[in-house]
Amino acid sequence: MYKRIKVSNSKSNPDAIAVAVSSDAKRTPAALRDVDKRLGGAIGDSLKRGEFSADAGSVSTFYPTTGAERLYVIGLGDVGKPVGGSTLNAWRIGAARLTGAADRAGIGSIALHLDGGKDAVEIARAVGEGLGLGAFVYDELKGTASGNGVKKGPTTLDVATDSAATRKAMERGLTIAESANVARRLAATPPNIANPAYLVSEAKKIARQTGLTCKVIDGKRAKAMGMGGLTAVGQAGSTPPAMIMLEHTPRGTAKDAPVMLVGKAITFDTGGYSLKVGGTMVNMKYDKCGGMAVLGAMHAVARLKLPVRVVGIIAAAENMVDTGAYRVDDVITAYNGVTIEITNTDAEGRLVLADALSYGCKTYKPRAVVDLATLTGGVVTALGPYCAGCFVNDDKLRKSLFDAGEATGERLWRLPLWEEHRKQMKGTHGDIANSAGRNAHPIQGAAFLSYFVAKDGDFKTNADVPWAHLDIAGVADVAESSDWSGLFSKGPTGFGVRLLVRALEQWK
Numbered sequence: 001m002y003k004r005i006k007v008s009n010s011k012s013n014p015d016a017i018a019v020a021v022s023s024d025a026k027r028t029p030a031a032l033r034d035v036d037k038r039l040g041g042a043i044g045d046s047l048k049r050g051e052f053s054a055d056a057g058s059v060s061t062f063y064p065t066t067g068a069e070r071l072y073v074i075g076l077g078d079v080g081k082p083v084g085g086s087t088l089n090a091w092r093i094g095a096a097r098l099t100g101a102a103d104r105a106g107i108g109s110i111a112l113h114l115d116g117g118k119d120a121v122e123i124a125r126a127v128g129e130g131l132g133l134g135a136f137v138y139d140e141l142k143g144t145a146s147g148n149g150v151k152k153g154p155t156t157l158d159v160a161t162d163s164a165a166t167r168k169a170m171e172r173g174l175t176i177a178e179s180a181n182v183a184r185r186l187a188a189t190p191p192n193i194a195n196p197a198y199l200v201s202e203a204k205k206i207a208r209q210t211g212l213t214c215k216v217i218d219g220k221r222a223k224a225m226g227m228g229g230l231t232a233v234g235q236a237g238s239t240p241p242a243m244i245m246l247e248h249t250p251r252g253t254a255k256d257a258p259v260m261l262v263g264k265a266i267t268f269d270t271g272g273y274s275l276k277v278g279g280t281m282v283n284m285k286y287d288k289c290g291g292m293a294v295l296g297a298m299h300a301v302a303r304l305k306l307p308v309r310v311v312g313i314i315a316a317a318e319n320m321v322d323t324g325a326y327r328v329d330d331v332i333t334a335y336n337g338v339t340i341e342i343t344n345t346d347a348e349g350r351l352v353l354a355d356a357l358s359y360g361c362k363t364y365k366p367r368a369v370v371d372l373a374t375l376t377g378g379v380v381t382a383l384g385p386y387c388a389g390c391f392v393n394d395d396k397l398r399k400s401l402f403d404a405g406e407a408t409g410e411r412l413w414r415l416p417l418w419e420e421h422r423k424q425m426k427g428t429h430g431d432i433a434n435s436a437g438r439n440a441h442p443i444q445g446a447a448f449l450s451y452f453v454a455k456d457g458d459f460k461t462n463a464d465v466p467w468a469h470l471d472i473a474g475v476a477d478v479a480e481s482s483d484w485s486g487l488f489s490k491g492p493t494g495f496g497v498r499l500l501v502r503a504l505e506q507w508k
């Protein structure tokens, strides 16, 4: 698969030409007439014959006799009809499939003729995202049984497009996709490699590469500082837990209150003594996806040099079983002094987030907080693999995230969080319990977290800071490539990276 996708303006002698048509196209669209002439009328012919469907996100291949070796026709489906919540998804999915088709054909250049009209710039960006997401493979661990020695095609794909504006937008889309792929690669890395210590070293490496500041609170210091949640969850892990802070402070913003992103990064979730049974432990390497989304978003924020101060906090721990592991009935104290009665060691994500959120609110006094976590199986039951559950206490933040969700196709659905839910979490011998039965399962997670979010870190008054909790348990990975109509290969999606970047780009 391509290591790099490069955007250029040279359309002479490409290996392939790609065009996009909607389902109702019966003749060559006006904007494609020139290129059709060059191809000896291949586009018009294929449309007239109607031998292919222009289903949204499909890619059909033709072999014209002149002009180019290959013609790829991307189907756009019914124009204006959203796919997976976003009208741009047909372009994204088509572009992702295009990368795959080009790779299989072993070609090195494609000239894109995208008749985007007034939406040309947004479309170019979506195509950039799709091309980039389609280029993701995680094959570092494939061994001798996976066809070593097969001839590999070019490692760079040149994509040419018309105007300077669409080139720029496409490059931006590619950059954001690369950041999503950083998150996906780490998410896919198995737990015997990607333990908390590994995430620390990767975060430092990314900070060095992108100009972010990276600070780490290691396991020992976390314990000494009173981070009882991170400590308890991580104390049986193969390496100690860690709190990782990434800071993006553009010139002149050092005094600004930052936007704070917080992510759950459980490198493997066995459930602890409340062990995951009956096959539910499989894929629990993806329990670090919230943290990896934060890492990916910070990567993009730095590379795009967004003019807003952003802090990312990743709470990294491994939830294992061992003599020294934490137990049910333990009572622990979080960073802000709230005591927590453990009723289920499998409700561990909220414990590491308790420290990340309260430490972050106290230290950075953020103007807004967004946390992402594969927090509950309940959200998967409730909403399925199509959207993340969103809990948000502020209308401006809600709008910003939902708009970003619609633009990127990373959809959100709002769930309630009321005082009743907070009361449900009250403990018997501690302030609160980490799990309270089966009622309102995904909401319990949000209600629990609310005890650790406060404006200016003032937990006495518990004044609200704009805060959103995104439960991404259903969307962090796809079980089948078809789950998202082919935008993703089986495995992690990087959900949250494109969403957060989009929201931060439009931040006022």
Ligand code: BES
Pocket (backbone or CB within 6 Å): 269, 271, 287, 344, 346, 347, 348, 349, 374, 375, 376, 377, 378, 380, 434, 435, 436, 473, 474
């Ligand atoms: N990591 C899981 C949530 C999860 C489940 C993510 C399925 C992805 C797919 C989380 O730590 C967990 O185990 N949650 C429990 C909470 C319960 C014990 C209160 C759950 O959802 O069952």
Ligand code: MN
Pocket (backbone or CB within 6 Å): 269, 271, 345, 346, 347, 348, 349
């Ligand atoms: Mn768990």
Ligand code: ZN
Pocket (backbone or CB within 6 Å): 266, 269, 287, 346, 348, 349, 374, 375
């Ligand atoms: Zn978990």
